[in-house]
Amino acid sequence: MSGKVSVITLGCSKNTVDSERLMKQIQLNKIGLIDDPNEAETVIINTCGFIEAAKEESINTILEAVAMKNSGKIKKVIVAGCLSERYKNELQKDIPEVDVFFGTENYEGIIKELGGNLKKELLGERLLTTPSHTAYLKISEGCDHPCSFCAIPLMRGLHKSKPIDELIKEAEFLAANNTKELIIIAQDTTDYGKDIYGKRNLAELLNLLSKIKGIEWIRLMYAYPSTFPDDVIQEIKLNPKICKYIDIPLQHISDDVLKSMRRGVTAKRTKELIKKFRAEIPDITIRTTFIVGYPNETEKDFDELCEFVKESEFDRVGTFTFSVEENTSSFILGDPVPEDEKERRKNVLMEIQKDISYQKNKSFLGKKLKVLIDSTDGDFYIGRSYRDAPEVDGEVLINKKNNKINIGEFYDVLIDDFDEYDLYGNLISKERSL
Numbered sequence: 001m002s003g004k005v006s007v008i009t010l011g012c013s014k015n016t017v018d019s020e021r022l023m024k025q026i027q028l029n030k031i032g033l034i035d036d037p038n039e040a041e042t043v044i045i046n047t048c049g050f051i052e053a054a055k056e057e058s059i060n061t062i063l064e065a066v067a068m069k070n071s072g073k074i075k076k077v078i079v080a081g082c083l084s085e086r087y088k089n090e091l092q093k094d095i096p097e098v099d100v101f102f103g104t105e106n107y108e109g110i111i112k113e114l115g116g117n118l119k120k121e122l123l124g125e126r127l128l129t130t131p132s133h134t135a136y137l138k139i140s141e142g143c144d145h146p147c148s149f150c151a152i153p154l155m156r157g158l159h160k161s162k163p164i165d166e167l168i169k170e171a172e173f174l175a176a177n178n179t180k181e182l183i184i185i186a187q188d189t190t191d192y193g194k195d196i197y198g199k200r201n202l203a204e205l206l207n208l209l210s211k212i213k214g215i216e217w218i219r220l221m222y223a224y225p226s227t228f229p230d231d232v233i234q235e236i237k238l239n240p241k242i243c244k245y246i247d248i249p250l251q252h253i254s255d256d257v258l259k260s261m262r263r264g265v266t267a268k269r270t271k272e273l274i275k276k277f278r279a280e281i282p283d284i285t286i287r288t289t290f291i292v293g294y295p296n297e298t299e300k301d302f303d304e305l306c307e308f309v310k311e312s313e314f315d316r317v318g319t320f321t322f323s324v325e326e327n328t329s330s331f332i333l334g335d336p337v338p339e340d341e342k343e344r345r346k347n348v349l350m351e352i353q354k355d356i357s358y359q360k361n362k363s364f365l366g367k368k369l370k371v372l373i374d375s376t377d378g379d380f381y382i383g384r385s386y387r388d389a390p391e392v393d394g395e396v397l398i399n400k401k402n403n404k405i406n407i408g409e410f411y412d413v414l415i416d417d418f419d420e421y422d423l424y425g426n427l428i429s430k431e432r433s434l
Contacts, residue, residue, distance in 0.1 A: 003032055003040075003041035003042070003075075004032040004033075004034050004039060004040045004041050004042070005026055005031055005032060005033055005034070005040055005041070005042045005043075005044065005114060006033075006034050006035065006036060006037040006039070006040035006042070006043050006044070007019050007022060007023055007026075007033075007043075007044045007046065008037060008043065008044070008045045008046065008061060008065075009046045009129070010045070010046060010047055010048045010054070010057055010058050010061060010081070011046075011047070011048025011050065011054055011058075011081070011082065012048065012050070013136045013138075013183070013185050013221075014136075014138055014185055014186075014187070015046050015048060015081060015082070016129060016130070016136060017126070017136050017137075017138040017185070018046060018081070018104065018105060019046045019129065020126035020127050020128055020129055021107060021123060021125075021126050022044070022046070022080075022107055022110060022111075023126075023127040023129075024122070024125045024126050024127040025107055025111050025116070025118060025119060025122075025123075026111070026114065026116070027127055028119050028122060028125075029111060029114070029115075029116030029117065029119075031114055031115070031116055033127075037065070037068070037074070038068075038073065040074055041074060041075045041076065042074065042075060042076040042077075042078065042114065043065045043068070043074055043076070043077055043078070044078045044079075044080060044110065045058070045061055045062055045065060045077070045078070045079050045080070045081070046080050046081040047061075047062070047079060047080065047081040047082055047083035047084055048081065048082050048083060049081075049082040049083035049084075049085070049086045049087065049151065049155055050082065050151065050152070050155075051320070051323035051325070052323045052324075052325075053323070054083075055083060058081075058083045059083075062077070062079055062091075062095060062098065063095070065077045066095060066097040066098065069097060070097065076099045077097065077098045077099055078098070078099060078100055078101075078102070078110060078113060079091065079098050079100075079101050079102070080101070080102040080103070080104070080106065080110060081103075081104055082104060082155040082156070084101045084102060084103055084104075085103035085104045085155045085156075086151065086154055086155045088101045088103065100113055103155075104141075104155060104156055105141070107123065124166060124169050124170035124173055125170075125173055126170075126173075126174070128174075128177070128179075130390070131374055131375070131407070131408065132177060132178045132179060132408065133178055133179060133180045133181060133372065133374075133407075133408035133409075134179065134180070134181045134183065134372070134374070134390060135174045135179040135181070135182060135183070136182075136183045136185050137167065137170065137171055137174070137182045137183065137184055137185065137209075138162070138185050138186060139161065139162055139167055139184060139185070139186050139189060139192050139202075139205065140159060140160060140161040140162060140186040140187070140188075140189070140191065140192055141156055141157070141159075141160045141162075141186070141187070142156040142157040142158045142159045142160050142187060143156065143158070143159055143187035143188055143191075144158050144159040144188075144191065145188060145224060145226075145262075145263075145264065146262045146264075146329070147251075147261055147262055147263060148260060148261050148262045148328060148329040148330035148333075149261060149291065149294065149322065149323075149325065149328060149330045150325075150328060151325045151327065151328055152187050154327055154328075156187060159187070159188065159191050159194070159195055160195060161191075161192050161193050161194070161195050161196050161197075163196060164193075164201075164204070164205055164208065167205065167209070168208060168209070168212070171209050171212050171215065172212055175212050175213060175214035175215050176214070178214075178408065179214070179215070180214065180215065180216045180217065180372065180408070180410070181215075181216065181217040181218075181219065181372060182209060182215055182217070182218045182219070183219045183221060183389065183390070184206070184209075184218065184219065184220050184221060185221050185222055186222055187222065188222060188223070188224040189202060189220060189221065189222050189223050189224075190202060190223045190224045190227055190228055190229060190232065191224065191227065192205060193205070200227070200229050202229060202232050203229060203231035203232045203234070203235040206218060206220070206232070206235050206236075206239065206242055207235060207239065210239050210241040210242060215241065216241060216410065217241065217243050217372065217386070218241055218242050218243065219243045219245055219386075219389055220232075220236070220242070220243075220245065220246055220247065221247040221389065222247060222249065223246055223247060223248045224248075224249075225248050225249075225250055225263075225265050225269075225270055225273055226263065226264040226265040226269070227264075228248070228273055233276065233277065233280050233281070234280070236281055236284070237280050237281045243285075243386040244281055244283050244284045244285060244386055245284065245285045245287070245386055245387060245389070246277065246284060246285070246286055246287070247287040247288070247389065248273075248286065248287070248288055249288060249289040250270060250288045250289070250290065251263060251289065251290055251291050252290060252291060252294065252297070252301070252305060253267050253270060253304055253305050253308040254267065254297070254300075254301035254304050254305060255267050256296060256298075256301060257294055257296060257297050257301050260294070260295075260296050260330070260333070261291075261294065261330070262329065267304075267308075271308075271312075274286065274312055285315040285316070285386065285387040286312075286314050286315055286316070287314070287315060287316035287317070287318075287389065287392070287393065288314050288316070288317055288318075289317070289318040289319065289320065290305060290309075290317065290318075290319050290320070290349065291319075291320050291321070291322050292305070292319060292320070292321055292322065292342055292345040292346050292349060293321045293322040293337040293341065293342030293345060293346075294322045294330075294337075295322070295324075295330060295333035295334060295335065295336055295337065296333065297322075297337065302345050302348075305349065306348065306349060306352055309349060309352050309353060309356070310352055310356075313356050313359075313360070314353070314356070315357070315360055315387060316357075316387075316392070316393050316394075317349070317350070317353040317356075318392065319346045319349050319350055319353075320346075321339070321342035321343065321345075321346055322335070322337065322342060354420050357394075357420050357421060358418075358419070358420045361394070361418040361419070361420070361421075361422075361423055362418055364415045364418065364423055365415055365416070365417075365418060366414070366415065366416070367414075367415055368412055368413065368414055368415075368428060369385040369386075369387075369396065369412075369413050369415060369423070369425070370385065370386065370410055370411075370412060370413075371383040371384065371385050371396045371398070371410065371411055371412075371413045371425075372384050372385075372408075372409075372410050373398075373405055373406065373407050373408065373409055373410075373411065374390065374395075374407070374408075375407060376400070376407070379399060379400050379401070380397040380398060380399060380400060381397070381398040381399075381400060381403065381405055381407075382395050382396075382397060383395065383396045383397075383398060383411075383413070384396060385413075385423070394421045394422045394423065395421075395422050395423075396413060396415075396422070396423045396424070396425060397422055397423070397424050397425075398411075398413060398424075398425055398426060398427065399424075399426065402426075403426060403427050405427065411427055411428075412427070412428040413425040413426065413427060413428065414426055414427075414428050
């Protein structure tokens with residue numbers, strides 16, 4: 001068997017789950033697993049290949065590991081994940097110093113390469129890299145949507161739901177290990193079940209997960225707008241364990257841009273969906289993302305997007321500049337919008353959102369929020385309310401002075417200050433929130 005092994009994870013939360021499953025298998029095979037790649041004999045890099053910046057980061061990380069191998073610091077470099085799935089032949093040719101390349105989710109191949117055997121019956125177990133009280137639950141793999149800018153189907157294949165019984169078992173394992181918040185992820189969570197049950201049954205899954213002892217929050221991410229199920233809206237509305245929060249990447253609002261993006265939705269339907277969310281769940285937090293600088297995005301289209309963001313007053317907005325990707329249908333459009341113009345549009349949109357976020361946060365002044373404590377930083381405990389997904393949203397900061405509380409527990413917090421992104425507060429009671 002291989003000696004000490006270190007796993008480096010790049011990219012999104014879906015990759016995080018893959019690495020956590022792999023690391024648990026390494027541990028189950030009694031192979032030495034360490035955090036620091038500088039102390040390892042074998043380095044495994046779980047790569048991302050989604051956009052140009054992510055590909056560059058992956059390549060640079062591989063080259064750094066190869067340099068360590070060439071200098072004798074490590075013995076073996078294994079590359080896996082999305083970039084390896086998409087560009088395996090090119091990578092083998094260009095970086096021959098890598099010992100072996102694997103695609104996505106090839107746990108068995110990697111474990112065999114390390115000298116072990118895959119424990120298939122334990123694939124639902126994971127070695128968490130997030131704080132133990134918060135864990136991602138990946139409910140499906142791949143995507144059936146034909147979005148013109150996206151290479152995910154090239155790397156992850158078509159949509160494949162994970163059976164409900166397996167997800168329940170995985171969630172029960174997480175809950176038994178102190179997880180209190182499940183963050184539901186996939187390439188598209190709203191498509192869950194259609195391939196194996198003949199219907200979209202995300203609502204049923206959410207309901208069953210909410211019955212697991214120890215799970216107090218369930219947060220839904222990566223929901224596709226064109227096929228959003230009505231029963232999921234009702235589950236969010238009526239189930240107290242489902243956070244009144246939705247992450248729904250809209251990407252644009254101009255009909256011309258949406259059509260070219262092949263999003264399968266119009267501006268009218270998008271606005272109707274947002275209106276429905278707020279009518280059914282008045283206190284819902286809506287997070288979305290947009291792409292600026294798409295090849296056919298005109299100034300008029302961008303102005304329309306800006307007005308839409310102003311009118312919609314989303315709680316959270318992320319903005320990305322268009323990245324041209326080979327073998328996607330938008331590739332033939334080229335990349336006519338200059339990078340500095342893309343950045344300008346991104347900055348304009350985020351300035352609009354900054355003002356909206358400030359006013360949203362101001363509205364919570366003097367209000368009570370249930371907060372999950374994640375960590376400490378300097379003079380503050382760092383927590384999150386139902387409005388805040390980890391890593392991408394704001395935080396709730398609680399001064400350590402006169403407040404002694406436990407990481408991984410819920411507390412009721414009175415908000416007494418705010419800025420554009422974060423809230424500040426103090427405990428209403430030193431007892432944990434129920």
